[in-house]
Amino acid sequence: MSEACFCDYEPAAFYCKTDYTARKEHRCAECGRVIAPGQRYEKVVAKWDGSLSYFKTCSRCVALREHxxxxxxxxxxAHGNLLDDIRQEVMHLPAEACGSGLLFEIGRMAVAIRRAPYSWEAR
Known part of the structure; x- marks a missing residue:
């Protein structure tokens, strides 16, 4: 982040991020889609305001966030609000981002997330 960047949230007392390969089905905290056995996902354990929080994020949402x-x-x-935060960010991108292909790439990744199985029974 640059010095001019200001994010309006409290930092976590601790934050531990680990990548795993699923051995059973999980649910993505960001898009709500199924993380099927064999798929990679990110697990975060963090502490805010004295309470622990756990977040499992599918590889598609992680890729979109990192991109x-x-x-x-x-x-x-914020965890659990990634897709809305991305929509807000995209609305405020400068005009030169439109010509760079960034909006197209973000849209392509978002469509891939929407097309992934949603319910536990959808596989």
Whole structure:
């Protein structure tokens, strides 16, 4: 982040992020889709305001978050609210981002997330 970047949230007392390969089905905290056995996902354990929080994020949502963070100098997001935070960020992108292909790539990744199985029974 640059010095001019300001994110309006409290940092976690601790934050532990680990990548796993699923051995059973899980649900993505961001898009709500199924993380099927054999798929990679990110698990975060963090502590805010004295309580522990756990988040499992599918590889598609992680890729979307990392792609936008790599191309936007100050991208603030919160666990469980990633897709809304990305929509808000995209609405405020400068005009030169439209010609760079960034919006197309973000849209392509978002469509892939929407097309993934949603319910536990959808597989």
């Amino acid at each position: 936008l963070a790599a191309h936007v100098s100050c991208f603030c997001w």
